[in-house]
Amino acid sequence: MDNAELLKELRIGRHQREDHGGAGARWPWIIGALVVVLLLVGAGGWFWLGQRALPVQVAQAVSLSADRDAGAVLQATGYVTARRQATVSAQITGTLTAVLIEEGDRVVEGQVLARLDDSAYKAGLETARAQAAAARALVTQYQAQLSQHEHDRQRLDALVVQGLVSKQAAEQARTLVDSTRAQLAAQRKQAAAAEAQAQQAQVMFDYTVVRAPFSGVVTTKDAQVGEIISPLSAGGGFTRTGVGTIVDMDSLEVDVDVNEAYIGRVKPEMPAEAVLDAYPDWKIPAHVIAIVPTADRGKATIKVRVALEKKDPRVVPEMGVRVSFLEQQAKHEAATAPSGVLVPAKAIVQRNGHAVVFVVDGGQARERQVNPAAQSYGDLRLLPSGVNPGDRVVVAPDAALHDGSKVQIQPGKS
Known part of the structure; x- marks a missing residue:
């Protein structure tokens, strides 16, 4: 029942005035009815004002560093x-038998990244090592022969002095020593060449293992087990030129x-x-x-x-x-420069002896106690704490605004 209907119910008809016989008896009822109406109107107005959203203007708090x-x-x-970035590849052409990296892996210098099929290179290395060993054995043989021939020459020289053998035999012994010495020198050269071939075979064998040239992070993995990898680009797109990229x-x-x-x-x-x-x-x-x-x-x-x-x-x-x-x-x-956020100076007000600002959150004003810094930046004040960058603060808040008040941001203000 609204106020108009309540007043209508309290209206006194003519027959009621005649029954009660006089104005003096009717005044207490009239006064009581008016008091009730005023109380109802005041309570309704207070309820309506308490639920109404207050219009406010807001400004966004800006990080000091952004300025x-x-x-x-x-x-x-x-x-x-x-x-420093490298696409790591093998120095020989071969088939990958193992790829030991994934994107995002951290590797150190010298770490094994992949392996190639090494059967052919292993056989070549064993052959080269055998040839080098044979060459070294021949050097030992010629050294022994040279030692024997030198002893024979010395004995023949002594016999020549005694007249027991001819000078021709002594000369032949010296010739044999010189010939054996030349053969020994040549064999040493061949042994050195065989050692070099063995070292080359070792290097080729080592190329079947792909290692990290420096420490870094793998950013791409470009090949898989079973694919052929080569340092040179091949036609048809069937040969990979790299295992992966390291940064x-x-x-x-x-x-x-x-x-x-x-x-x-x-x-x-x-x-x-x-x-x-x-x-x-x-x-x-x-x-x-x-x-x-x-x-x-x-x-x-x-x-x-x-x-x-x-x-x-x-x-x-x-x-x-x-x-x-x-x-x-x-x-x-x-x-x-100090850290914090900048807000309009008008957004800072006093409540109960403390400096506060009102932050709009979910359609409500939230009171936050702040301690403004001494620095000022034009019409802006620095708040070291209490307000985060991006928060919307109420500019010039009304005295009726309190913590939890419903607010409505005016159009065009943010």
Whole structure:
């Protein structure tokens, strides 16, 4: 029953006035009815006001670090690249019998990555070793013969002095010694050649094992067991030219293209900050390594190499990156500036003797106690804690606003 119907029920008819006989007897009833009506109206108004959403204006809290690009003299985009990267292949042609890597594996220098069929090379190595052993045996034989011939020559020389043998026999003995010595020298050369062939066979045999040329991370696996691998490209596409690709993560840097009209602003060793597209809130200290002395005619840009001063597993090759080139003073200020978020000064109000802000969350205002820093940035104030970047704070909150109040953001304000 609404207020109008209640007043209608309390109306006194003419016959009721006549029955009660006078105005004096009717006044207490009239006054009581009016009091009841006023109480009902007040309670309904209070209930309606308590449930009504208060219109508010909001502003987004901004990270202080996001405002530091003001010190950048130039910005450019590029990609993360590796200065040390290799597609590992075998130095001989052969069939893979084992592939011991997968994408993402970390390998160390000299680690075995794959093996080739080594049966033919093993047989060649054993043959070369046998030939080298035979050559060494002949050297030993000629050394023994030479020693015997020298002893015979000495005896014949003594007999010649005594006149027991002819001088011709002594000369023949000396000739035999010289001949054996020459044969020994030749055999030593042949033994050395056989040793060299054995070493060559050993090298070819070692080529059947593919090892990591340096420590790094495997980024691609390009071959499987049973495939033929060769250091040379073969027609038809049936021969692989690599087992996999290894990247030295410690050699990662950034290559950016700078418009040639602004390249004069960039100097070697200039400080910079790199921001990966995948992590927009993460600023990586960097500096310029070198300006590559050549221009891209089509894009009218010049490549600049930028070194990352902090290594992190999150940085991987081919990531998109934005580089801000800084002045020395700007870099120092960015390194020493305090952390926190910036909010409008009007968003900070006093409640019960404390500085607070109201953050809009799910259509309600949540009161958060804050301790503003002494620094001011125009009409913005720094809040070291209590508010996160991206939070929406109420600007100039009304005195009736309290923790848990329903709010409605005015259109066009965020």
